Amino acid sequence: MTIDIRQAIHPADMVGYDTEVLRENFLIEEVFVPGEIALTYWHTDRLVIGGATPTSAPLKLETDKAIGQKTFLARRELGICNVGGPGKVTCDGKTFQVNLRDMLYVGMGTVDVTFASDDAANPAKFYLLSTPAHATHPTVLVREADANALELGTQEQANTRTLRQYIIPGRVDSCQLVMGLTTLKPGNIWNTMPAHVHDRRCEAYLYFGLPDDARVFHMMGEPQETRHLVVANEQAILSPGWSIHSGVGTKAYSFIWAMGGDNQDFTDMDMVAMGDLR
Ligand SMILES: O=C(O)C(=O)C[C@H](O)C(=O)CO
Numbered sequence: 001m002t003i004d005i006r007q008a009i010h011p012a013d014m015v016g017y018d019t020e021v022l023r024e025n026f027l028i029e030e031v032f033v034p035g036e037i038a039l040t041y042w043h044t045d046r047l048v049i050g051g052a053t054p055t056s057a058p059l060k061l062e063t064d065k066a067i068g069q070k071t072f073l074a075r076r077e078l079g080i081c082n083v084g085g086p087g088k089v090t091c092d093g094k095t096f097q098v099n100l101r102d103m104l105y106v107g108m109g110t111v112d113v114t115f116a117s118d119d120a121a122n123p124a125k126f127y128l129l130s131t132p133a134h135a136t137h138p139t140v141l142v143r144e145a146d147a148n149a150l151e152l153g154t155q156e157q158a159n160t161r162t163l164r165q166y167i168i169p170g171r172v173d174s175c176q177l178v179m180g181l182t183t184l185k186p187g188n189i190w191n192t193m194p195a196h197v198h199d200r201r202c203e204a205y206l207y208f209g210l211p212d213d214a215r216v217f218h219m220m221g222e223p224q225e226t227r228h229l230v231v232a233n234e235q236a237i238l239s240p241g242w243s244i245h246s247g248v249g250t251k252a253y254s255f256i257w258a259m260g261g262d263n264q265d266f267t268d269m270d271m272v273a274m275g276d277l278r
């Protein structure tokens with residue numbers, strides 16, 4: 001298991017970042033490493049973001065000095081979404097079949113978590129998002145069809161999309177993790193524009209379902225000081241509470257969004273008027 005540490009960033013510092021430094025701080029280029037669990041520990045709201053990509057042998061979620069506990073989930077909760085081939089996640093002896101776009105919430109205190117692919121030639125790609133936790137909630141599997149689905153956008157604005165909320169109050173209890181998946185309809189390219197910020201929560205996106213030769217231009221920064229990241233398939237972006245998080249693709253795509261922070265109110269967003277963006 002590898003764990004890369006990313007510090008929290010003051011928005012005034014970001015103003016002087018060039019492309020490379022912006023990418024080092026806010027982009028995770030390699031989320032899925034075959035045969036490994038690759039994690040990033042982000043000091044903003046202490047999110048842990050990464051991927052478990054089991055091939056011929058199962059992978060076990062270990063703890064690390066960065067976690068500071070005897071087991072990874074001693075004081076954490078975990079959301080898992082599979083964006084690869086069919087696979088299994090075993091939590092303290094209970095096995096869940098987690099297929100493409102299924103999401104598993106794993107409660108605090110779970111000791112043993114292992115990941116396995118049904119077929120090493122078509123490995124599962126488990127996207128992992130963990131936030132600190134203070135109470136144990138039941139481990140629950142949510143299939144795509146059982147998530148809360150919202151139809152958003154218009155064809156005129158090229159942003160027709162289905163937003164599915166999987167881990168959200170009323171659907172799955174959690175301490176602070178809120179997580180879901182948005183899919184753009186073919187020919188639609190914009191997500192989350194008009195843009196918003198929510199200083200109460202940070203957010204991370206994993207972009208996926210994008211052809212190799214396509215890219216998403218992900219918009220970030222304070223609304224009056226925007227920058228962009230050029231993002232390829234299966235790369236993740238980090239969005240502090242002060243940053244907008246919106247993207248435009250050269251083709252349609254999907255993305256997993258996840259938030260941690262002070263509240264779990266999905267609708268608590270500060271919308272940015274189009275004329276205020278710089
Ligand atoms: O399609 C969208 O719009 C989103 O998915 C937005 C994210 O869910 C978000 O930013 C939640 O705060």
Ligand SMILES: [Zn+2]
Pocket residue numbers: 196197198203245
């Ligand atoms: Zn948001």
